Amino acid sequence: MRNSYRIALAGNPNTGKSTLFNALTGLRQHTGNWAGKTIALAEGTVEHKGKTFQLIDLPGTYSLFSNSIDEEVARNYIVFEKPDVTLVVLDATSLERNFNLALQVLEMTTNVIVCINLIDIAEKQGIKINERILTKRLGVPVIKLSARNKIGFPLLLDTIDRLVTGAIECQPIPTVYQDHIEEEIKKMEPRVSAIIGDRLSARWVSLRLLDGDEKLLQEITKRLGEGRE
Numbered sequence: 001m002r003n004s005y006r007i008a009l010a011g012n013p014n015t016g017k018s019t020l021f022n023a024l025t026g027l028r029q030h031t032g033n034w035a036g037k038t039i040a041l042a043e044g045t046v047e048h049k050g051k052t053f054q055l056i057d058l059p060g061t062y063s064l065f066s067n068s069i070d071e072e073v074a075r076n077y078i079v080f081e082k083p084d085v086t087l088v089v090l091d092a093t094s095l096e097r098n099f100n101l102a103l104q105v106l107e108m109t110t111n112v113i114v115c116i117n118l119i120d121i122a123e124k125q126g127i128k129i130n131e132r133i134l135t136k137r138l139g140v141p142v143i144k145l146s147a148r149n150k151i152g153f154p155l156l157l158d159t160i161d162r163l164v165t166g167a168i169e170c171q172p173i174p175t176v177y178q179d180h181i182e183e184e185i186k187k188m189e190p191r192v193s194a195i196i197g198d199r200l201s202a203r204w205v206s207l208r209l210l211d212g213d214e215k216l217l218q219e220i221t222k223r224l225g226e227g228r229e
């Protein structure tokens with residue numbers, strides 16, 4: 001059985017990704033250029049129950065379309081490099097805005113843990129969050145954290161462990177769009193699937209194509225073109 005797993009951290013800017021990353025890795029990270037670009041992604045490791053989790057701190061973004069190089073780097077890592085688990089770090093004090101990114105990640109990949117961070121501040125503001133209801137609604141584990149105070153870490157590490165060993169499975173509940181969009185997806189999905197197989201989510205690619213995402217099309221051609229796996 002494998003012993004080393006890649007865990008990506010995604011989220012809006014300023015949600016505490018790097019604080020979480022540093023607290024878990026004990027600052028043992030190194031930075032390196034990513035995919036020939038000048039954007040540095042921090043990487044570091046955490047040992048848990050005899051396994052090595054390699055954490056990758058992705059750039060903070062408000063969405064994962066192709067609007068900026070940061071968005072492309074984060075998006076490409078999640079869909080093409082396929083981390084074993086993607087942690088989506090959300091700010092507990094502005095969940096409504098933050099969920100936008102979480103829902104985008106859930107369309108792209110299956111193995112996701114939603115981390116609701118800054119829970120200490122939210123609690124002081126009287127915000128109550130029921131992570132069990134959220135877990136049911138989203139179909140993936142939802143965990144409350146305070147990265148600065150190192151609260152919630154054992155449960156987070158155990159949940160990562162249970163995901164990578166297959167003890168639990170994520171089944172993200174898909175976002176359903178208006179009827180006319182769903183009809184288009186239904187037409188496109190089998191055709192997209194015939195070309196890309198199960199290497200990417202055909203539903204997600206169909207949605208991006210409907211949105212006219214040329215950059216994604218170029219990236220797919222580059223990475224999954226003929227003869228490449």
Ligand SMILES: Nc1nc2c(ncn2[C@@H]2O[C@H](COP(=O)(O)OP(=O)(O)OP(=O)(O)O)[C@@H](O)[C@H]2O)c(=O)[nH]1
Nearest residue numbers: 012013014015016017018019060118146147148149
């Ligand atoms: N009170 C409190 N503050 C936190 C917590 N986690 C992070 N912070 C603070 O939030 C601020 C932003 O944290 P970062 O870790 O830099 O956030 P980030 O997501 O890496 O930000 P970007 O790299 O810009 O995307 C810092 O001042 C942290 O100290 C927490 O759980 N509680």
Ligand SMILES: [Mg+2]
Nearest residue numbers: 017018019060
């Ligand atoms: Mg950061």
